[in-house]
Amino acid sequence: xxxxxxxxxxxxxxxxxxxxxxxxxxxxxxxxxxxxxxxxxxxxxxxxxxxxxxxxxxxxxxxxxxxxxxxxxxxxxxxxxxxxxxxxxx
Numbered sequence: 001x002x003x004x005x006x007x008x009x010x011x012x013x014x015x016x017x018x019x020x021x022x023x024x025x026x027x028x029x030x031x032x033x034x035x036x037x038x039x040x041x042x043x044x045x046x047x048x049x050x051x052x053x054x055x056x057x058x059x060x061x062x063x064x065x066x067x068x069x070x071x072x073x074x075x076x077x078x079x080x081x082x083x084x085x086x087x088x089x090x
Contacts, residue, residue: 005032 012020024031052060055078062074 020031020034023029024034058074058078062071062078065071065074
């Protein structure tokens with residue numbers, strides 16, 4: 001059974017729409033389908049987050065951040081030796 005589609009209106013910055021159009025409409029793809037897929041994938045990601053441990057979330061942030069200070073802090077927290085000491089102190 002196919003899901004029924006509902007037309008909605010959202011405000012998106014012009015630059016974002018232009019970038020989206022380069023990926024979709026200029027190549028004969030559906031903008032609505034692309035947005036629907038992106039939202040679905042994002043919602044699936046939110047479902048998975050509670051199943052991740054604090055350490056897994058920190059590692060994910062460590063690998064994706066460009067902030068050097070945050071990278072140093074997370075690197076210290078993720079250091080296996082420090083992690084083992086913290087586990088012993090619990």
